Amino acid sequence: MAQRFRLGTRGSPLALTQAGLVRDALMAAHGWDDVDIVVVSTTGDRVQDRALAEIGGKALWTKELDRALLAGEVDACVHSMKDVETIRPAEIAIAAMLPRADVRDRLIGVDTVDALPHGAVVGTSSPRRRAQLLRHRPDLEIVLFRGNIDTRLGKLATGEVAATLLAAAGLERLGRHDTGVAIETHVMLPAPAQGAIGIETLADSPALALVQAIDCPTTSICIHTERALLAALDASCHSPVGALARREGDGITLAAELLTEDGSEHVTGVIAGEDGPTLGRELAADLLARAPASVRHLFGG
Numbered sequence: 001m002a003q004r005f006r007l008g009t010r011g012s013p014l015a016l017t018q019a020g021l022v023r024d025a026l027m028a029a030h031g032w033d034d035v036d037i038v039v040v041s042t043t044g045d046r047v048q049d050r051a052l053a054e055i056g057g058k059a060l061w062t063k064e065l066d067r068a069l070l071a072g073e074v075d076a077c078v079h080s081m082k083d084v085e086t087i088r089p090a091e092i093a094i095a096a097m098l099p100r101a102d103v104r105d106r107l108i109g110v111d112t113v114d115a116l117p118h119g120a121v122v123g124t125s126s127p128r129r130r131a132q133l134l135r136h137r138p139d140l141e142i143v144l145f146r147g148n149i150d151t152r153l154g155k156l157a158t159g160e161v162a163a164t165l166l167a168a169a170g171l172e173r174l175g176r177h178d179t180g181v182a183i184e185t186h187v188m189l190p191a192p193a194q195g196a197i198g199i200e201t202l203a204d205s206p207a208l209a210l211v212q213a214i215d216c217p218t219t220s221i222c223i224h225t226e227r228a229l230l231a232a233l234d235a236s237c238h239s240p241v242g243a244l245a246r247r248e249g250d251g252i253t254l255a256a257e258l259l260t261e262d263g264s265e266h267v268t269g270v271i272a273g274e275d276g277p278t279l280g281r282e283l284a285a286d287l288l289a290r291a292p293a294s295v296r297h298l299f300g301g
């Protein structure tokens with residue numbers, strides 16, 4: 001190539017590590033000597049004192065990267081798929097996903113949720129983690145917890161909170177193999193797309209095929225299934241929702257959970273079949289039909 005491939009990313013330590021994984025995969029697939037990493041600062045990175053849901057949601061992570069892609073400043077952008085909205089600009093395509101990492105959440109600070117003392121303070125700003133924790137332990141006090149992974153672990157170390165939850169995938173990628181205890185997915189269903197790194201390009205660009213070369217089809221199928229569910233739920237970033245698709249042979253199994261914000265009510269479901277988008281839509285309709293009104297009103301926009 002005359003010009004090196006330019007990969008846009010956020011600048012957090014996790015984002016840079018993830019961009020490095022994508023760069024390595026592209027170099028290996030195409031025999032390139034190098035790939036340029038272009039750091040784009042996002043609103044989500046700058047605003048650290050409020051919940052993501054409160055200040056405008058997932059678009060905060062993607063808007064500036066989308067702009068750089070549309071302006072031709074980069075050839076592709078790397079995202080945590082968990083942070084990518086279900087509706088994307090028509091000009092932008094999700095070209096590929098790397099093989100998904102550990103999908104589970106890890107509990108940090110104590111070994112089990114039950115080991116937390118009565119009324120203990122737990123830090124998280126994820127509506128899903130908050131609702132799932134409160135469902136089992138309504139006595140806990142959940143406080144807003146943002147910042148990058150190191151900031152959060154620092155707040156834990158100073159005793160500001162008794163425990164926190166973080167995605168195993170992010171901890172592993174940062175080399176924190178021994179931080180926290182993984183919670184099995186039947187106990188705590190992860191966020192849709194947790195653990196998956198996606199790469200976007202312009203839908204109409206030579207970069208699309210170059211990036212498609214590193215796609216992990218199993219991961220893509222599962223993530224698109226979970227995203228179809230989210231889209232059909234019309235979930236916002238305020239809506240506590242867990243979802244996990246797994247592929248077995250030619251089949252896909254999709255499990256999901258919707259909760260009220262305080263975890264007092266919830267609805268779960270599982271569906272199996274062969275077409276991910278259909279499964280996502282069917283399970284969403286089933287869950288909404290069975291959900292108590294208190295859950296249902298958190299969905300639909």
Ligand SMILES: NCc1[nH]cc(CCC(=O)O)c1CC(=O)O
Nearest residue numbers: 080082166167169170194195196
């Ligand atoms: N919302 C922030 C975010 N986006 C992706 C990850 C972790 C990596 C992943 O899920 O792929 C995290 C941190 C966390 O939830 O612990």
